[in-house]
Amino acid sequence: MTAYTEGRTMHSSPHEHGGALHQHGGAPHGARSVARHRAAVAELLAPLLTEARAETLALRDALGKGLAHDIAAPLSLPPFANSQMDGFAINSAHVPDGGAELRTVDPVPAGATPAALERGCAAPIMTGAMIPDGADAVVPVEQAVPDRFPAPGVAGTVWLPATAAGTFVRAAGSDIRAGERALAAGTFLGPAQLGLLAALGIGEVTVHRTVTVLLATTGDEVVEPGRPLPAGKIYDSNGTLLESALRQAGLAVVRTAIASDRPEELRALLRSHAGSVDLIVTTGGVSKGAYEVVRQAMDGQAAEFVHVAMQPGGPQGIGTFDGVPFLGFPGNPVSCLVSFEMFLRPVLAGMFGSPAPRTAVPARLAHSLTSPEHKHQVRRGSYQADGTVRLEGGDSSHLMHALAGSNALVHVPAGVSALAEGDEVEVWML
Amino acid sequence: MTAYTEGRTMHSSPHEHGGALHQHGGAPHGARSVARHRAAVAELLAPLLTEARAETLALRDALGKGLAHDIAAPLSLPPFANSQMDGFAINSAHVPDGGAELRTVDPVPAGATPAALERGCAAPIMTGAMIPDGADAVVPVEQAVPDRFPAPGVAGTVWLPATAAGTFVRAAGSDIRAGERALAAGTFLGPAQLGLLAALGIGEVTVHRTVTVLLATTGDEVVEPGRPLPAGKIYDSNGTLLESALRQAGLAVVRTAIASDRPEELRALLRSHAGSVDLIVTTGGVSKGAYEVVRQAMDGQAAEFVHVAMQPGGPQGIGTFDGVPFLGFPGNPVSCLVSFEMFLRPVLAGMFGSPAPRTAVPARLAHSLTSPEHKHQVRRGSYQADGTVRLEGGDSSHLMHALAGSNALVHVPAGVSALAEGDEVEVWML
Secondary structure, three states, X not given: OHHHHHHHHHHOOHXXXXXXXXXXXXXXXXXXXXXXXXXXXXXXXXXHOOHHHEEXXXXXXOOOOEEOOXXXXXXXXXXXXXXXXXEEEEOHHHOOOOOEEEEEOOOEOOOOOOOOOOOOEEEXXXXXXXXXXXXXXXXXXXXXXXXOOOOOOOOEXXXXXXXXXXXXXXXXXXXXXXXXXXXXXXXXXXXXXXXXXXXXXXXXXXXXXXXXXXXXXXXXXXXXXXXXXOOOOEEOOHHHHHHHHHHHOOOEEEEOOOEOOOHHHHHHHHHHHXXXXXXXXXXXXXXXXXXXXXXXXXXXXXXXXXXXXXXXXXXXXXXXXXXXXXXXXXXXXXXXXXXXXXXXXXXXXXXXXXXXXXXXXXXXXXXOEEOOOOXXXXXXXXXXXXXXXXXXXXXXXXXXXXXXXXXXXXXXXOXXXXXXOOOEEEEEEO | OHHHHHHHHHHOOHHHHOOHHHHOOOOOOOOEOHHHHHHHHHHHHHHHOOHHHEEEEEHHHHOOOEEOOOEEOOOOEOOOOEEOOOEEEEOHHHOOOOOEEEEEOOOEOOOOOOOOOOOOEEEEEOOOOEOOOOOOEEEEHHHOEOOOOOOOOOOEEEEEOOOOOOOOEEOOOOOEOOOOEEEOOOOEOOHHHXXXXXXXXXXXXXXXXXXXXXXXXEOOOEEOOOOOOOOOOEEOOHHHHHHHHHHHOOOEEEEOOOEOOOHHHHHHHHHHHHOOOOEEEEEOOOOOOOOOHHHHHOOOOOEEEEEEOEEOOOEEEEEEEOOEEEEEEOOOHHHHHHHHHHHHXXXXXXXXXXXXXXXXXXXXXXXXXXXXXXXXXXXEEEXXXXXXXXXXXXXXXXXXXXXXXXXXXXXXXXXXXXEOOOOEEEEEEO
C-alpha cells in the first residue's frame, strides 16, 4: 500500500529530518493536503470493510450503526388504502353536488376488514382504518349533519356534502411501494430509519460491526486526573476527550494507562492489546522535538510521520503497528479532537455509515480572522440561531475551556489568509 | 397543579366532547399553543429536578449526561507558562535588534522543572515544556542558526534573532484561571466538556440521574414486526421509533408489549410498571374517535386530553397516572416523533442539560409550501450544505419513508399560511 512504502522512505529521509520548517508556521512546502491525508486514512481502514464484519441484530440493538446492505420494501406503505380522518367513507360518485342523505352502516375501526360499501350508504370510519371496497373518499365527521357518529348498532342516516374522490384517503403505497429501495447500504440507523424498518415488518437488520479502537495517550508530562499535579506536569485530557468522542461516535474503545516517554514501554503496551483491536490511536509524540516517543516506538514499523497542511493538528502519524492500522494524533487536546473530526470520523462515516457525518452549515463570521495562507485552519466557535458563528478562544490548540464552550468547527480553507466579519464560512456542528 | 384540575374539568366537559372540530383541519378555536403545552409538560416534569436525583460518576460514565452543579476551576489552565513551539527559551531583553549568539544550556523537556535561565543563555525547549524563570519568549528552532537542537550534554552556542516578550509563550491561566466557572449547571457533558474536567484534574462529576420512561404503544390494529400481517392491520413502528429516539437522547426506556384496545388491559399494563419509572409515554388512543383506549384508560386519572395548534401531533394527553407523570402522544409515527421533539426533548434539555437541545438553523425553502394558518406546522426535510432545505414527503403524518429520508424538522409557525421557494424558515437538525 503506497502510503506505507512512502512512509518508510520518508521516515528515514534526510528531507524529513531536516524538515522542522514544515512543522511550525512557515511555508508548508512538502506538507500534504487535508484531502490527501484523509484519502490515506481511507486506504488504511479499507480492509475493515468486509462482509465478515457484518452482523445481524434486532432493531433495538442496531441504533447508531451503519446498514450493511440495501433493503427493499417487502410490502407497500401504507399496506392498504386507509382513512386520514375520523369520518364517513363514501363513494364520491354517489353524492351529488348538493350533498346526500346516506344510510349509515356498521362503523369501521382501525384494524378491521370492512364489508364492501353498498350504494346509498356511508361507513363511519376511524383514522387509519381500511377504506371499504366501493368507497373512494372520506368526509370528516365535523362536516356531517349531525356532526357525530351514530350509536353503534343503531340504523340511521347522515347528510354528507359532495366530496372529490381520494379526499382524506391515504392510498396504498403512497409512502413507499413494495420492492422499492427503503434504505441504502451505508445508511446511519437512527430512530426514523429503524422506525421505517419496523413499519415494513422487518425485525432484524444486518449492520457493520462496531470498530474497536485502542487509545494510548503518551507523555512523561501528563498525569491522570484525580492525582496530585507535580510542578511542570499537566493533567491528561486527551484520553478523556478522545475516548468520549470515539464512544459518542459509536466506536468501542480500549483505553490504556498513560504511556511513559520510553519507546520500549509504549511498544510493549501496544503489543499487549494489538491483537484484539481494529485500530490503534495514539496521542502525542509525533512531532520533531527531541523526545517523540510514538515516532521512536514506531521505528521499523510500516508507518510514516507526515505534516498535514492543517492548523491545529499538522503533525500526523499513519501506518500499521504489527499489521494493525495505526493513527498517531498530535499531543494537544484540540489537535486530537480536530484530527478525529477531520480524518477518522468522515472516513468511518463514508465507509460504514456510522458514525453519522457532521452537518455542514454555512455561517457568517461574527469576527474577522486571519489564517496561515497555506494551511486549512480549523477554529472552534459557537454557532448562533441567527446563522452567525462566534469564534471561541484563539487558534492555539491548548484551549480546552474555549473548546468546551464551542458547538461547531469553523473551516478556513488553505489559500485564505484573512476573513472579515460577516464573511461566510463552512461550520460543522459538533 | 392547574393543568390537571383543568384536565379533569375539560375531560368531562361537553365542550370537549362536542369539540371534534378542534381536531381536524378547521379553526383551532380552543386549541392550545405549542408554547403553552410545552409549559404544561415542563410543569408536569418539574418534580424530577431534585437534588435526590443527582449522582456522582467517573468522567467516562458521565458522557451525554447533564451537569448538576456549577464547577469552578480548581487550577489555572495552563497551570504554568509553557512553550507553544519546539525552540529556544530566551529573555527577550537580552537579545538586541540584530540578534545574538547565546550559550545553549540543558534542554527542557515537557514535564520537567527547568533551572532559571542565566543571562547570555538560551534553553532548548520542547512544546508544552515549562518556561524557565528569567525567560519570557521562545524562538522557534527553524529561526535559529543552526536550525536544530544541540546534541544533549554538548556545550555550544546558537544565533537567535530578536524576539518580542511573550512570543510563543502560553501564559499561565490563558485558557481559564483558577476559581473561574469552568462549566455551568445544566451543561450537556460531551467530549469537550469531559476533556476540560480532565484537564482540570477533576475525576468525578455530579450529574442528573437518567430519566426512565415507560413506553406503551396501543392499538388493536398494530402488529409486532416479524409477525405475519393480517388484512387491515399495520406493523407497529411507533414503539421502535420512539424507543430509539428516547434512547438516543440518553433516556432509559422500559418498553411494554403492544396494548390492545381494551382500557382495563392498558390500565393493568401501566400499573405493573408505574412504580419503577419516572414518566409514562403512550402512543395512540388520544383523539376523538369512537375507540380511544388511552383516553378511556386514563378515565378518573388526573389527566387531560387537549388539542395543540400543531400539525402533525395536535391531539395530546397530559397528566398523571397513579401519580406518575403521563404524556399521551398521537398514534401516527411522525406525530409521535414530532411530539417528542417539540415537547419532551426541549423540556428535558432545559431542565437537565440532557438530552442536548436540537441545533436551530435558518434555511431557505427549496419549494413553496402551504400551512394551516392557525397551527404550527412541522414538516420534515433534508437540509443541504448550501443552506437550503428540501421538503421530504407531504404534510401527512403516516409518511415513515419520507421521515427516514429527512435530517431536519422544518418549522412553519402559526399565523403563516403559505411560504414561497427561497423564503427563510427555522429548521432543527435531527
